[in-house]
Amino acid sequence: MCNRLFSGLLFLCLSFHVLAQTEVRVGVLKFGTVNWEIDVIKHHKLDEKYQFKLKVTSLASKNASAVALQSDAVDIILSDWFWVNRQRFEHKDYTLFPTSRATGGLYIAPSSGMVSLNDLTGKTVGIAGGAVDKNWLLLQAYSQSKYQLDLKAAVDPVFAAPPLLNRLMMRGDLASTINFWHYGARLKAAGYKPLVTVPEMLAELGVDAQIPLLGWVFSQRWANENPRVIEGFLQASLEAKRILFSSDLEWQRISALVKAENPAVFAALKADYRAGLLGQFGEKELAGSKHVFTILAKQGGSTLVGKATTLSEGTFWKTNLLADSFNAKVAQ
Known part of the structure; x- marks a missing residue:
């Protein structure tokens, strides 16, 4: 019996070591x-x-x-x-x-005078991530829903790398820009503001959830x-x-x-x-x-x-780990 107990303990120790x-x-x-x-x-x-x-x-x-x-x-x-x-x-x-x-938004200069997407007509919009950047596509859907505006036809889109877009924006060469979140944070720190945010776009499109x-x-x-x-x-x-x-x-x-x-x-x-x-x-x-x-x-x-026609059942990993993980208020 002692030998069996020792063997069992040894197996557990070895298993833990392998896992570790x-x-x-x-x-x-x-x-x-x-x-x-x-x-x-x-x-x-x-x-x-x-x-x-x-x-x-x-x-x-x-x-x-x-x-x-x-x-x-x-x-x-x-x-x-x-x-x-x-x-x-x-x-x-x-x-x-x-x-x-999904966060971020469409940023404009505080002195631009723009109050809605209609004000972008004929202006240049900088976009990071290419023609199928998800925030850019979301903005197009939002403009169609809220203003019946074909934003893609109404503006002059410029696709460029995130650092370049910020430089062009701060130089006044762009009327607005959609950039990755950490470049958007830099714009905010420099006084730029969102004309519309991603959560606002989602709400207009009937999405009431953290995406x-x-x-x-x-x-x-x-x-x-x-x-x-x-x-x-x-x-x-x-x-x-x-x-x-x-x-x-x-x-x-x-x-x-x-x-x-x-x-x-x-x-x-x-x-x-x-x-x-x-x-x-x-x-x-x-x-x-x-x-x-x-x-x-x-x-x-x-x-x-691609070939996808819907959201696959297995796209998201099933786990209970993520549950109200970051909802507490943090003292700044």
């Missing part, structure tokens, strides 16, 4: 804001706490991230659910755990084969976000990574990062995402959604 040493290979953009979270995980040894070994691969672009995942060079990347849904209609089993929500934007993407088969590992990684990710959500001291610690140009930009980045965290994802949010898919599929067509 299980490597999770995560691919992230080299200069992406996700590196703030990765740094928090490493600094606080959250991978050790949740019994996996984090290995980070820096990648040059969104396309490089997709290639790395598809070639099995990494286990997890950060991407958007439209890409995941598109892959599932190509018979790939990728799935997504949502982490951030996810990005999330951790991985193979459903891999996750099913490694349930404790993926749960451990997601727990570590959520804990890192909670630290950034609640601790101003942690932001001071990672300030070199944030690379804010001045204190106003730093404050705006911190506030907008916190505001962009997805607090919950349940049936209401899933229904809202299906509605958004229908809206944007109509605007962007196959260029955006």
